[in-house]
Amino acid sequence: MFEVVIGLEVHVQLNTKTKLFCSCPTSFNHKQNTNTCPTCLALPGALPVLNKEVLHKSVMFGTAIDATINQVSYFDRKSYFYPDSPSAYQITQLYTPVVEHGELEIDLEDGTQKTIRINRAHIEADAGKNIHDGDISKVDLNRAGTPLLEIVSEPDMRNADEAVAYLKKLHSIIRYLDIGDANMQEGSFRVDVNVSIRPKGDEKLYTRVEIKNINSFKFIQKAIEVEVIRQSEAWEDGVYDDEIVQETRLFDQVKQETRSMRGKEEAADYRYFPEPDLLKAVVTDEMLEKYSKIPELPDAKKERFVEEFGLSLYNASVITSSVEMAQFFEDMMAEGISGKNGATWLTVELQARMKGDVNITNTPVDAKTLATVVKRIEDKTISGKAAKEVLDFLMENDGGDVDATIEKLGLKQVTDMGAIEAMCDEIISANPEKVEQYKGGKEKLFGFFVGQVMKASKGSANPQAVNEVLKAKLG
Numbered sequence: 199m200f201e202v203v204i205g206l207e208v209h210v211q212l213n214t215k216t217k218l219f220c221s222c223p224t225s226f227n228h229k230q231n232t233n234t235c236p237t238c239l240a241l242p243g244a245l246p247v248l249n250k251e252v253l254h255k256s257v258m259f260g261t262a263i264d265a266t267i268n269q270v271s272y273f274d275r276k277s278y279f280y281p282d283s284p285s286a287y288q289i290t291q292l293y294t295p296v297v298e299h300g301e302l303e304i305d306l307e308d309g310t311q312k313t314i315r316i317n318r319a320h321i322e323a324d325a326g327k328n329i330h331d332g333d334i335s336k337v338d339l340n341r342a343g344t345p346l347l348e349i350v351s352e353p354d355m356r357n358a359d360e361a362v363a364y365l366k367k368l369h370s371i372i373r374y375l376d377i378g379d380a381n382m383q384e385g386s387f388r389v390d391v392n393v394s395i396r397p398k399g400d401e402k403l404y405t406r407v408e409i410k411n412i413n414s415f416k417f418i419q420k421a422i423e424v425e426v427i428r429q430s431e432a433w434e435d436g437v438y439d440d441e442i443v444q445e446t447r448l449f450d451q452v453k454q455e456t457r458s459m460r461g462k463e464e465a466a467d468y469r470y471f472p473e474p475d476l477l478k479a480v481v482t483d484e485m486l487e488k489y490s491k492i493p494e495l496p497d498a499k500k501e502r503f504v505e506e507f508g509l510s511l512y513n514a515s516v517i518t519s520s521v522e523m524a525q526f527f528e529d530m531m532a533e534g535i536s537g538k539n540g541a542t543w544l545t546v547e548l549q550a551r552m553k554g555d556v557n558i559t560n561t562p563v564d565a566k567t568l569a570t571v572v573k574r575i576e577d578k579t580i581s582g583k584a585a586k587e588v589l590d591f592l593m594e595n596d597g598g599d600v601d602a603t604i605e606k607l608g609l610k611q612v613t614d615m616g617a618i619e620a621m622c623d624e625i626i627s628a629n630p631e632k633v634e635q636y637k638g639g640k641e642k643l644f645g646f647f648v649g650q651v652m653k654a655s656k657g658s659a660n661p662q663a664v665n666e667v668l669k670a671k672l673g
Contacts, residue, residue, distance in 0.1 A: 200395045200433070202426050203403060204361050205353035208368060209346050210378045211324065211386035212255050217343035218323045219246030219289065219476075226327070226340035238343035240285030245475050252321055252345045253481055255377040256296045257489040259347060262371050263316055265300025267490075269481040273321075273473035281337050282326035290348075292470050295320035296479060302371075303497065304363040305515065314364050315352040321479070322346050347377075353392065353403065358422035362415050365389060366519065370496050373521045382413045393422055395429045408446045409456055421449035425456045499524055507537025516545050522558045529565030535572045543572050547586065551593045562597040563589065570600040578660055584609035612659045615667070618651075621659065622667045625650045636672055644668065 217224055220237035236244035260267040274292040297319035303311050324346050326339040349368065355361045369387060372380045380387040394406040409425060412418045425447070432441040447456040494502070496518045503514040503524075518524045523544070530540045548568055552561055563571075571588055574580045580588065588603050604610055612618060625647055626633055636643040651664045 199398060200426075200430050201398045201400070202356050202422075203353045203394045203396060203406075204355035204357075204422065205392040205406075206351045206355070206361060206364065207390040207392070208349045208365070209324075209388040209390075210349065210372055210380060212252055212345040212347055213376070213378050214249055214251045214255070214345055216249060218249050218252060218321070218345035219343060222343065224344050226338070226344065228340060230329075230336070230338040231340060233340045234342070238284075239339060246289065248476065248479060249345060252347075253296065253479060254485065254489045255375075256319065256321060256347060257481060257486060258375050258377055258492050259319055259349075259371075260297035260300065261490040261492050262375060262495055263297075263300030263302055263319075265297045265316065265319070267481060267486065268294055268296055268298065269483075269486065270294070271296040271321075271479045271481075273476045273479065274470050275473050276322075277469040280325065281335070282328050282339070282342070284326070284339060284342060288323055288325065289473055289476070290322035291320035293472075296481070302364060302367055304360065304367050306363065307359065312354075312360065314354045314360075317350045317352050319347050319349045322348055353394075353406075358419040358426075361391065361422055362419050365415060365418065367496070370519055370521070374493055374495050376493075376521075382415075385413070388413075389418060391418060391422060393425045393429070395426060395433065405442050405444055407442065407444070407456070409449055410446055410459065412449050417449060417451055420451075420454065421456060424449075424454055428456065496524075503527070503537070507531060507540070509537050509541050513541040513545060517541060520558065526558055526565045530569040530572070533566060533569035533573065535569050535576060539572045539576065540569065543568055543585075543589075547589055551589065561593075562595075563592050564597070567592065567597060567600060574600060574604065578611055578613060578662075580604055580609050580611055581657065581661060583657060584611070608656075608658070610658065612655055613663060615663060618655075618659055618663050618667050619671075621651050621654050622647075622664065622671055625654065626671060633672065644672070647672065 214224055216222060217238055220235050222233045222235050222238055226233060237246055257267055271291055272294045273289050275287045276290050276292070277287045279286050295318040298317065300316040300319070302314045302316060304314055305311055324341055324344040326337050326342040329336040329338055351364065355364060369380050372378050372387070378386060389412055391409045391412065392406045393409065394404045396402060396404050407425060407429070409421050412421055429438070429442050432438045443461070445461050446459045448459045449456050500511075500514045500518040503509045503518065504511060509517070517527045527540060527544055530544065531537065548561065548563060552558070571585050575582055575585050584604075587607060587609060588600060591603050591607060592598050592600070629647075629650070632643055632646060636647075647668050648661070648664055651668070652659055652661065
């Protein structure tokens with residue numbers, strides 16, 4: 199009955215060493231209000247000076263989304279009165295942003311792709327941070343003036359899954375470009391979700407509600423779903439115009455509901471006007487040429503992994519979703535193992551063993567070590583089952599030498615054909631009745647003989663060799 203309309207605004211903190219308009223460091227995990235100066239405290243007479251590195255990173259992002267990069271852009275003042283904004287305004291770009299009219303391809307669950315248009319990406323200064331301590335509220339201005347790139351999509355998404363797919367793709371691109379760490383928990387990748395509904399077939403845009411301060415993809419998905427239910431029920435109950443108003447809401451993770459925070463301002467309420475203290479921002483031809491040469495992005499890397507390493511599209515998508523995992527996989531491939539085995543041991547075996555705070559960047563088993571485990575399977579030194587024991591041991595003991603671990607655990611495969619033949623003869627001699635049954639047509643008993651030999655060898659016999667010898671001896 200209803201179609202969902204979703205647009206997203208993403209604030210990405212850029213990883214410059216200094217702030218947007220002053221030389222204060224952008225590291226705000228220090229003691230409160232120590233990384234500040236007259237400019238980011240908005241003291242009278244202090245003037246802002248643009249950090250050119252912000253323009254460089256903006257060009258990189260604009261190139262990645264195939265956007266128009268405005269070589270001349272301007273800054274504007276956006277007035278609002280919050281305790282964490284010492285100037286009572288924010289310097290941003292309303293009328294002429296540095297990047298506009300881009301697009302992003304997202305992968306849908308049915309295997310198709312969808313293009314999400316990006317209206318703009320503009321530069322602005324971050325606010326400080328409010329700290330609530332019981333009945334007292336404090337303000338830390340270490341973050342004030344940190345450079346942001348606000349990325350505004352068109353309302354092209356039609357459900358929560360599409361919204362999350364878009365955000366994950368955007369997050370991945372930011373990390374591949376290395377223009378920000380995009381850590382949602384620390385607030386360096388902040389998402390505002392705009393949600394509205396309309397009758398199917400209707401092209402009109404109805405009242406949109408903005409949901410702010412959601413710090414995980416999981417919560418974004420749930421927030422959209424519960425808000426859509428709230429708006430749909432209001433429409434069906436005939437109270438849509440009364441209950442659905444343009445406002446900012448918060449998502450309550452415990453109660454699984456959205457809750458009104460404040461009325462949503464219109465553009466006029468912010469009293470925008472051109473920033474009088476800043477010159478125009480100019481991207482020179484030299485800057486454009488230099489910073490439009492960007493690293494290989496997820497989609498291109500995914501296609502290359504399929505072609506170069508023979509990966510399935512699914513495995514290539516999983517591996518390239520994270521720049522760290524993609525690099526880990528490439529480091530494995532440099533050791534000369536097969537792509538299929540490398541992908542399996544990375545995405546299935548290693549991933550299953552990364553518990554708690556362990557992730558691909560700090561796992562005790564590095565790419566070369568995991569590739570060596572795979573190599574020992576491929577050269578038949580150990581079986582796949584034994585390799586899992588080796589990996590377990592390495593994870594539990596903060597890494598180590600693969601070959602030494604194989605020796606220590608006694609997992610080296612027996613490939614000596616004489617020894618394997620002797621074990622097969624012993625099993626055949628001990629089970630004459632089953633030999634007769636097998637030769638009489640009970641072919642399923644072959645698995646029994648294989649199992650007995652493997653048991654006798656404590657799993658160390660090469661299964662392929664065992665199969666060959668038994669087939670020859672049983673006829």
